[in-house]
Amino acid sequence: MAESSLLLALDYGGTKHTAALLIPGERAWLAHGRASSPPGADGAWDQAAMLSLARGLLARHPGRLAAIGVSFGGPVDAGRGVVRLSHHVPGWEETPLRDRLQTGLGAPVAVDNDANVAALGEWRFGAGQGCDSLLYITVSTGVGGGWVLGGRIWSGADGMAGEIGHNVVRPGGAPCVCGKAGCVEAEACGWGIAAKARARLGDDGRRTTDDGARLLALAGGRADGVTAQMVAQAAAEGDALAGALLDGAAEALGAGIGAALNLMNPQRVVLGGGITKSGERWWQLVRETARAHALPQTRAEIVPADLGDDAPLWGAAALAQSFMPSS
């Protein structure tokens, strides 16, 4: 009997790295392993750790490694399989990750950045199943996005497609890390919501009206300890300041999505990340605002992601699967 084929999915996630094996066409991992970078680790450390993880899995599960899919947490030139850099870990600059893995593990490799790969994961295994085109957005500390069009990742000419986070929805609004103001990210993501909350509560932590009192209590009385999660919780408990901040964040995201619907008319929009746990009112405002900004003939559904933090790993599996003749 022929040796069975195996696919390897790798997720380089900043400081947490995951490798998983699966049999083509199956929807459960055969085995997986994780490694965390110690403080001060660099790109070389990450690469050695991942190779070791992968080889360990392969040693325990005999079979023919047919293909490898890779999600990388940073900008990637997917066409050449080269990591441009990591925003978190030094030493990744211009790393030919595809070729190194191909040499080290002896199978064909496809690499893309985590937002694109997560989009593919949701499309193939999660909330995007059965649709032809989707925009995936992760709304977390920051905002990331990726496109699947006609069943394939659309990376753009420079691997930058999906950067909805830096589209301006409130000109003159909150300052963004990109240097502009009023971007989706500054108005709608975790750091943006927290920054607004801190500014509104005042640096000294005092609050003279009822608005914000609940939020401030959740942060132990210290405005600079406020997080987006506390804003969502305080909003759910009736805090008016927190509610207004969360509403504004949902509307900013919805405006950005509405513009994306006009431009690309995807069939579905899949939203993941911690901020999407902010409750039914947040979802309602995102959907209503997107609809108000989009032309009525665009009919995209806006739905929650299915795969959570595993989306990049499942997407890496889908990338590997794309080498198989049956796919």
Next chain:
Amino acid sequence: MAESSLLLALDYGGTKHTAALLIPGERAWLAHGRASSPPGADGAWDQAAMLSLARGLLARHPGRLAAIGVSFGGPVDAGRGVVRLSHHVPGWEETPLRDRLQTGLGAPVAVDNDANVAALGEWRFGAGQGCDSLLYITVSTGVGGGWVLGGRIWSGADGMAGEIGHNVVRPGGAPCVCGKAGCVEAEACGWGIAAKARARLGDDGRRTTDDGARLLALAGGRADGVTAQMVAQAAAEGDALAGALLDGAAEALGAGIGAALNLMNPQRVVLGGGITKSGERWWQLVRETARAHALPQTRAEIVPADLGDDAPLWGAAALAQSFMPSS
């Protein structure tokens, strides 16, 4: 010797209809013909006129009709080859144009809307040659747009992709025909520029400062006679009001383009339509504003269209060409 193959390109342009024949792979028309709808013509008249034009061309140029490409000036369900409606001519609602032409002329047919087809025309024969992805925008009385991604039209799930004209760049700005305010179309296209100019000049046509005096003179002293072309001319002649209006229009378009670069990262943006004849300063402001809104890693060129009003007809030829085995 085998009969030579012919391709037929059809452009249904509101009230002007064009049919053209070409030999696959060539860049010049073998023959073409035009028809104009009389007042009161409906979809049935247009269809009969175009069939008659096409049959006339085919009768004079013997050969085997291999394929037909069609540009239609209105919303189209490209997948089914069905015209949804015409905004200008009654009787087009849900017309199965692909099937009717296929039956009437005996060759395979591809149909899409004019902005998408013009995008394909510029990609194959005009300013988009040699690139993998482009956004085409026509900035004329209104704003239209179309995508070519990986060498194919991207129409979106409902045939609505490319509607950059209805993305909001100035919340609370000029009222748009779509019901929103501050859309690219209301801020940057011909009717939008003219409407702003008329409002600024005042309904009574009087103007107490030097600003706008030149513009008003061009309109024969009647503010309600001002057109976008007059605004461009007055701006070129130093009229401060006209200059400010044109600058604002260029910046609004640039902001819309910058957001599209972040979202899709196309390799090139091709701009056509009458407003793009507004001079070098207009182009400079469009490019600068787009760059300021886009992340620095997106490197799209923003270039003038090559094909002018013929872009839809050339795109229709490219659609027909896509049926040929060599393409």
